[in-house]
Amino acid sequence: MAQQNDSQTINDVRQQALVEYFSKKVGRRVFILTESFPFMFIGKIINVVDDSIELFVQTTSVPALEGKTWFVHTDAIEVFYIETGVDAKIPDLKD
């Protein structure tokens, strides 16, 4: 878990924690809600590049944006859930 030191703001810590957490989950499926368009992503974490998450997007609110790789900045993430195999499975959604 990221610890706050004197030169870091709480936002730095939050960002660092997110980066660390997502880095550990590369290869897993994730569900993300963002405040701005397209609002929802379901996909596989490919990589974490600096403070952005590289995702292979399986499902969003708009079909035209699916089946592609997207970068989501950690600041844009409002809510997320990463499938670990232990808790609930993120549904496979098909039209």
Add this chain to the structure above:
Amino acid sequence: MKRVYHVVAIPIRIVLNTFGDHDPNGMMYVLKENEEKVKKLVKKNPFTPVDLVQPLFIRANEGDTVEIIFENKLPFHTGIHFQEAEYDVFQYDGANVGYNEDSTVAPNNKILYRLHVLKEGNYFFSDLGNVSSGEEGSNSNGLVGGLCVQSRFSWWTNPETGKVINSGQYADIHHPILPSFREYVWMFNDEMEVDDLTGNRPINHFSNQEEESFHGANYRYEPENRRQQLISEGVVCPNCEGEEVHHDSWVFGDPSTPILRGYVGDPAKIRLFHGGVKETHVFHYHVHQWFSDPSDLSSEIFDSQAISPQSHYTIQPLYGLGSLQGSFGDAVIHCHLYPHFVAGMWGMNRIFDTLQDGSQCYPNGVPIKALKPLPDRNPPPKPTKLKPGFPNFIPGKVGLKAPRPPLGIVGGRGLTELERHAAIENPRPGAVFTDPSPANAPIKEFNISLIEIPLIYNREGWHDPTGRMYVLDENIEDVCSGKKAPEPLVIHASANTCYKINFTNRLPHILDGDAFQLVTRTYEVGMHIHFVKFDVLVNDGANVGWNYDSSVLPGETIQYSYYSDVELKAWFFHDHLFPGTHQQHGVFGSGVVHPRFSNYLDSATGEEVDYGSQITVSNPLIPDYRDFALFVQDFTHLFDKNGKPLAPPPFPGSPDDPGLFGVNYKNEPLQFRLDKECDPAYSFSSFVKGDPVTPIFKAYEGDSIRIRLLQGAQEESHSFNVHGLKWLKERGDLNSKLDNQQHIGISESFTMEMHVPRSGDYLWTFETEEDLWNGLWGLIRAYDEKVPELIKLPDRADPLKQSKPLPECKGTKPPPAEDPTVIEVKGPHRCYDVVAFQTSIVYNSFGDHDPHAVIFALREDMQAIKDGRKKPEPLILRANVGDTVDVTLTSFLKQELFPFQDGIYPYPIVKEQAFYPPSLRISLHPQLIDYDVKTSAGETVGFNGDQTVGPGESRTYRWFVDSQVGACGLWDMADIRNHKSQGAFGAFIAEARGTEYLDPYTLKPVITGANVILRNPLLPDIREFVLIMHDGVRLLDKNNQVIFDPVDGILLAPPEVDEDLLDTYDQGSRGFNYRSERLINRYEEHPVLHDLFSSKAFGDPSTPLFESYVGDPVTIRLVTPAERRRSHTFHLHGHRWKFDTKDIFSRTESFVGFNVAGAASNLQLLGGAGAYSGFAGDFMYRSGNIRWDIEQGMWGIMRVFDELKKHLPKLDN
């Protein structure tokens, strides 16, 4: 920047079409530079439309000061009143109001108006010197116009030449940073005087009766009657037949009405104005959708939008011309009210796919005018011999009907060579020249037919013997054999669906004649769709302009293809070939586009379904919900069980308001709901007469529900209300205001999303008196325990097991509702003691009065009102957020004080009047605030207990103010015929927590009143003015003679007023807050038209006079609890407010449209009294309906002082 226009008001002959129909007494505003030119052209072309004869459309930029030098060359005082702008009302109002200077202009005089245009948008202007609604009036004869205000630094050019222009309906707007766009101005006009070539009123060639009134746009109309005449006289296409043929350019060439031209993908704005005087129209634009508020990305998406007189919007089609799919061809634009469409209120958006430099011709040899490409877009390809572009690749023959599309009709033709060159790579049925669907979109196939079948509307046997409806092919047998009850077809699919529709015409060739209509050959039909994406050329289900005729003959099947790109509300479909003839028989349906990944379940069995007006929807990502579709209908041709026509028109085929009403092919008229004692108070009770046959939507307590509201037919406004529930006005926007009423016109579609907080029966209504009387109501039934006929929502907990039997109809009075006050109150508690009694109300100083009014008042005021010491005013109650409010109602109604013991009012009337004696019971129903419908809805509904009170009885309702909703209507629901239009209404205002209410003159706390100061520790002091707009009032004059408004109130009335002009829902007097300043009274005293609003001439009006100081924060609470179906526009001079007070991104407006029963708005004046610029003077508030509201007294004054007055303490801010 200062911008100056010299405008002249001139008399002008307005030729409305190429058939020579004209208004000989037309009037128009014109730029001085065009005055002589237009006069000469009109003199030279007495029977041909002249381009320069169009409403004046001028432009300015946001932030400009606009100076108008106005010169009057009409023989009476005129002026220009600008909406939306800020200006010194004392000098530049374009009217003569209150104690302002007269800013109308005498004949042959001039005046200067100086305006500040602060915000981009539409600024409607019109004359207020002569507000007569008759043929002598200025507005109906054309004295209206529009100022289009652009973003700062814009300029505008002629789309044909590229040169800078000063005025005109078409312009290309350019900006140094923003994209250029096409600007089209579309102004509805109605009720204009029209003569034909011979100088007589046009005659309908079919019925030999006088044609219906004028309905057009930009001073033009193209009536079906005229075009059909050419066919019947053998001038064109002698074997052509049908309603839709008259939109076919292959037969007739292009119409005289506006054709908005552009290239595929061009950004565009349609500046839509309602310059008419009476009707609420519905603007429908094929192929395209737009945000209801262009500045708010969270606002609703529309493709049909109602518009009431003197209101306006900007229509900005999403994705530009041709929409997302880039469809090209002719997209018809029309008023969706069929009688208006038929009368000629239509035009087109012509979208070219090749460059038009002026060298091309249409198939009939008429040159295609040049069209400059927008400078920041790539020009389209030049036409070539192999690819000539639209419309020259279509294999039609001039003078004959448009060809049918290639590929679409089963067993039909393939593509010609030219078509193949114009087509997409892999054309398929329904998608030949544009493919709306992405390659991998899942396909959903439906087989749909249109059939004729008798439809029975209620238990009394009211029926339509020639009902017509869409049905899935697999259900035809069950519907025809009676196994399945007929209902409008609603199909369900998810976003990202490619629809494949196999549509078969199974109608007989002939629609039989009867009392309502003549025999009509309805030999071709189609399925025109809204909202979804499609190729307009081959898939419109229509026959428009130079497009194909995408309909089919009897027995034929056509394949259509659509795509739903995103979740949409319910998309409307209907026939476009004979809609004026048979849509009112039931030819409408809907598709609902749900969120992706949804499953659709039968609400009773849980089995998967893909159609139905009442289903359950399950989704893995969002809460599951119940989905209910409701279609309202008018012009419904019904016969009683003995075959007697109900409300037939004056002659078969007349569009004069024929027939009755329905909802999902059903109705439940109140005349059949009386108990043994004939007390109307139990009309909505299921204990007495059982459940209604109209839809009962079923849910469990706590369920989420979505209501898909549509209007299937045919001409009129309706007002949908749900009692006891509420929804966000803009569904996708959490900042939106809460509402529980929605005005609707034909083809509009709304989704209301909400949850049902408690068990009980919730009443839904179409609330206006005539609708409700004739049976437009039903229930939402929420169970608290498991019932066999309803599955639970899959993501919710199991309902409790059934522990008690469900209530049953026993034909007896409902039991009294439980007492809600036994529960202890937590938090602030406010109690009101309210009485209902009869009294006389004097509506104005001229002695117009209602001697038989029924009113609500505080008990402490009753004696003073009865003694005449206190003037009756509508009851206005207030409470703060967090308050629990106990309202105790006591009835003092007396049988002998009702004027008509059988409840049949000789005037104003409703259709199908019947015995409905006055109830001595009464109730008080509030909008929007929270309560348990089983105890405190103020109505006796379904299997809820009795909540009305009889003479001498009292009952307490308990309401919770859970949200700062502001204005809510209050009204009686015990007897909608004998109480409400007689005055049994008021308002409830939900204020901010911690607010005190003070008298504005004494500063002492008050309990009620329309004019108060709101004092709150966290807010500035605010003046609150409550206006209750109402109509349908039966008034007597000072000699106790009935006033037959609106006719009795018409200024400059012709010797004989055509009674047919009046629909039932126009009848009665009208005003604000039990007052009406009818102009005819003033005119009889001082017959000077332009002085009629002047307080110098007459003193102040009887309607509420609201006083304030410049800059005072002001909130106007506007409610319309009663009563008729005609919708009124509200306008306050010189001020604007946010359309949605809760939403900072909302557009600003100076009008509120659609004030019909149930409407409620909160207007927080931007900049406070006097607006941002701080102008003092008399600001008129009024209706926007010249016909028939302003004359009839719907106006008043908000007075803004710039100096301290002794009688009015200033606010403590």
